[in-house]
Amino acid sequence: MGRVILVQHCQSEHHVNEMSGGWTDTPLTELGRRQAQLTAHKLKDIITRDEYVLYSSDLLRASQTAQIIGKHLGLEATPNPGLREIQYRGGDRQNERMGEIPPRSENRWWL
Numbered sequence: 001m002g003r004v005i006l007v008q009h010c011q012s013e014h015h016v017n018e019m020s021g022g023w024t025d026t027p028l029t030e031l032g033r034r035q036a037q038l039t040a041h042k043l044k045d046i047i048t049r050d051e052y053v054l055y056s057s058d059l060l061r062a063s064q065t066a067q068i069i070g071k072h073l074g075l076e077a078t079p080n081p082g083l084r085e086i087q088y089r090g091g092d093r094q095n096e097r098m099g100e101i102p103p104r105s106e107n108r109w110w111l
Contacts, residue, residue: 005043005052007069010035012061025060036065040072047073057083 011032014024028036056066058079066077 005047007039007065009057009059009062009065010039027060028064032061033064033068036068037072039065040069043069044072054078055080055083057081057085059084
């Protein structure tokens with residue numbers, strides 16, 4: 001049976017600005033790029049290239065994280081829009097500060 005290793009994208013511009021991200025295409029910060037490098041070094045100690053393939057969301061922050069990791073592991077990242085995170089409230093609140101978003105009146109998540 002195969003193993004799956006999941007890695008969340010590293011710090012992006014939305015993190016440092018406390019913004020809701022959703023499907024907004026934001027890049028990694030300098031710290032985020034360093035986090036991806038550190039993750040790659042850790043993964044390099046436990047996997048070999050022949051055992052794994054690398055997939056990421058097609059959003060910039062995820063694909064940048066995967067490209068950095070893939071470079072260190074000798075793997076090419078394959079983007080897949082099906083791996084995007086949940087779109088918060090149908091995307092109507094993207095780019096807003098988390099503390100400024102009013103509570104939801106409906107009890108559902110939009111995918």
